[in-house]
Amino acid sequence: MTAKPPFLPRDRNWHPPAFAPAYNSSRLRSPRQALLSLPTTPSEEAGPVFGHSLIGQLDHDLLHNYATAGESAIGPRILVHGQVRDQSGRPLPHTLVEIWQANSGGRYRHQKESYIAALDANFGGCGRCLTDSEGHYRFITVQPGPYPWPNGPNSWRPAHIHFSLFGEAFAQRLITQMYFEGDPLIWECPIVTSIPQREAIESLIATLDLAETLPMDMIAWRFDITLRGRAQTWFENRAEGL
Amino acid sequence: MTGSEIKLQESPSQTAGPYVHIGCLPIASGIEGVYSEDPGSRMINEATKGERIKIEGCVYDGEAVAVTDAIIEVWQADSMGNYPVEKPSNDTFSGWGRVACNQDSGEFEIETIRPGAVAFDEGRLQAPHITLWIVARGINVGLHTRLYFADEDLANANDPVLSQIDPASRAQTLIAENRGAGCYRFEIYLQGDRETVFFDI
Numbered sequence: 001m002t003a004k005p006p007f008l009p010r011d012r013n014w015h016p017p018a019f020a021p022a023y024n025s026s027r028l029r030s031p032r033q034a035l036l037s038l039p040t041t042p043s044e045e046a047g048p049v050f051g052h053s054l055i056g057q058l059d060h061d062l063l064h065n066y067a068t069a070g071e072s073a074i075g076p077r078i079l080v081h082g083q084v085r086d087q088s089g090r091p092l093p094h095t096l097v098e099i100w101q102a103n104s105g106g107r108y109r110h111q112k113e114s115y116i117a118a119l120d121a122n123f124g125g126c127g128r129c130l131t132d133s134e135g136h137y138r139f140i141t142v143q144p145g146p147y148p149w150p151n152g153p154n155s156w157r158p159a160h161i162h163f164s165l166f167g168e169a170f171a172q173r174l175i176t177q178m179y180f181e182g183d184p185l186i187w188e189c190p191i192v193t194s195i196p197q198r199e200a201i202e203s204l205i206a207t208l209d210l211a212e213t214l215p216m217d218m219i220a221w222r223f224d225i226t227l228r229g230r231a232q233t234w235f236e237n238r239a240e241g242l
Numbered sequence: 243m244t245g246s247e248i249k250l251q252e253s254p255s256q257t258a259g260p261y262v263h264i265g266c267l268p269i270a271s272g273i274e275g276v277y278s279e280d281p282g283s284r285m286i287n288e289a290t291k292g293e294r295i296k297i298e299g300c301v302y303d304g305e306a307v308a309v310t311d312a313i314i315e316v317w318q319a320d321s322m323g324n325y326p327v328e329k330p331s332n333d334t335f336s337g338w339g340r341v342a343c344n345q346d347s348g349e350f351e352i353e354t355i356r357p358g359a360v361a362f363d364e365g366r367l368q369a370p371h372i373t374l375w376i377v378a379r380g381i382n383v384g385l386h387t388r389l390y391f392a393d394e395d396l397a398n399a400n401d402p403v404l405s406q407i408d409p410a411s412r413a414q415t416l417i418a419e420n421r422g423a424g425c426y427r428f429e430i431y432l433q434g435d436r437e438t439v440f441f442d443i
Contacts, residue, residue: 008248009442010252010383010442011251011252014251014252014254015254015255015382015383016254016255016256016382016383017382018381018382018383020382023257023380023382024380025257025379025380026257026380026382027304027380028303028304028305028307028380028432028433029303029304029309029378029380029381029432029433030304030380030381030382030432030433031432031433031437031438031440032304032433032437033412033437033439033440035440035441035442036406036407036439036440036441036442036443037441037443038403038406038441038442038443039443041360041362041368041402041403041443042325042360042361042362042368043317043325043360043371044373044443046325046326046337047317047338048317048326048336048337048338049326049336050281054281056276056277056278058276059276059277065276066273066275066276085250086250087248087249087250087251087252088247088248088249088250089249089250098265098266098281099265100261100262100264100265100266100268108261108264109264109271109272109273110260110261110264110271110272111271111272111345112260112261112311112345113261124264124268124273124275124276125264125265126264126265126268126273126276126277127276128265128277128281162259162262162265164258164265164266165253170317170373170375171443173315173375173384174252174253174255175256175257175258175262175377175384176253176254176255177256177257177259191256191257192256194256194382195254195256199251200251200254201254203251203253204253204254204256225253226250226251226252226253227252227253228252229248229250229252
């Protein structure tokens, strides 16, 4: 077996900078020295593997995975799905996707959370799944609410779902957030706009997916995710006759 | 041009936020009954081969105040220096773990095994090390660093990654202090005079 090629360096102009002045929390938590840029080594070119035995039947279903039997979380029922690929467009199968979110009132179930919106006794706010053989994932949940946060005098987070992705190598490890098409708060949020390029922000906005919507049941949102790719895929492509 | 067939940009990173525990360590954050165990919370069991070690430490911000909402992920080789690739090499060591910093003190504790020396390229080895990945409110892109061991002087001196740190004195920020009896102390400074070396790797 020949070694796989190293991973492409991250495009640091595409990601948010460590220090984004409008996002107060980044001020004291941003390294000021340059990151040490190195080609990936075997330590980053491998990554943890998660088996199907890890995943419970309701892990992907946030409407029910914390709810009392026969009950359900309160809020608009939504389906969130998409495909996880690398930068060459190759689907990433059987990779762990974890999510967490506020309830439909914008309240997180967390000891440090103090927003006055009500908790939902039937909503925990976490979920996970493995992508299928084609890299697809699928969650069922409630539409999270927007909520205020102590950044400026009147700061509101757009509705969002946090995503944690593993890929097939630790070099690909990523945490990001998914937003909802049409939410006017997206463009007001300093966490979102810590990302310098509009096109990059747009890639985090899920789009309404009427084709996958379940009639009389739930609206579907599509959110595709791209993880780092390897520097060369040319030989793989040639093997396929390109 | 031969080479990359890169068609897509990586999804941009966003902060894990202050409530990352809900998704990553739900049981520790008080959300019971969804998962049977917090992912990565137990790295070793009786059958795991290798010398037991404990790593304790703390993450500090630019004013040297402990960060109490961070989560640290651990990724390391087994005692022989191998990463479990393709499939778990055995059921006893996956190489991956996840810990939360204490929500009052900021202290963290990792119970694992001492990793072996890992391959670098043909003929060269990397000194035994543990990859750490730190996320928290205010961290826009997860921070990737490495922990090396103070009692591996020779291996550290020849390590192909440590040797690229400039100025060389900053390499000290990656050396965990040996507290004896298999216990190590590793302080992570996000900013300031003692800022830890973070990698773009």
